[in-house]
Amino acid sequence: MQRALAVVDSDDRSREMVREAGELAAGVGAEVVILHVTTEEEFQENQDRLAEVSSGTSMYSVETAQEGARQYAANAGTELLDDLDVSITPVGALGERRDEILAAARTHGCDYIFVTGTKRSPTGKVLFGDDAQSIILNFEGSVVVRTE
Numbered sequence: 001m002q003r004a005l006a007v008v009d010s011d012d013r014s015r016e017m018v019r020e021a022g023e024l025a026a027g028v029g030a031e032v033v034i035l036h037v038t039t040e041e042e043f044q045e046n047q048d049r050l051a052e053v054s055s056g057t058s059m060y061s062v063e064t065a066q067e068g069a070r071q072y073a074a075n076a077g078t079e080l081l082d083d084l085d086v087s088i089t090p091v092g093a094l095g096e097r098r099d100e101i102l103a104a105a106r107t108h109g110c111d112y113i114f115v116t117g118t119k120r121s122p123t124g125k126v127l128f129g130d131d132a133q134s135i136i137l138n139f140e141g142s143v144v145v146r147t148e
Helices: 012-028 040-053 062-081 097-107 122-128 131-138
Strands: 003-007 031-038 087-094 112-116 142-146
Touching (some): 031 062, 062 087, 131 142
Parallel strands (some): 003 031
């Protein structure tokens, strides 16, 4: 492992995954890229909420959403990995979760991805898709997945 991508969300499982990625990276002298993805749906909800509160005079832009996601990743990195001797790069993205995870891993030259998945039946995966499964199938490196 030279550079790992750890995906952080607000749930405890993803925060535990970031910690595990950091511990493993520190043990082998690797770097950690911490990614938080704001989905299009979350972006639209935030835009709508802000428009209601500000009477439509304030704009919640794509750049604002990406910077907010990057700051979320930076805060998580500080909180979860500050006691480890590991280099951290926070990244924020806006879009489809699986696409942004794969794009960030490629952009930053990551050879590992640490991500949480959802526990679904085989039928559920076929009908609704599964981000973790798609990442495993489309990433050239190793993928570590934690499910419920």
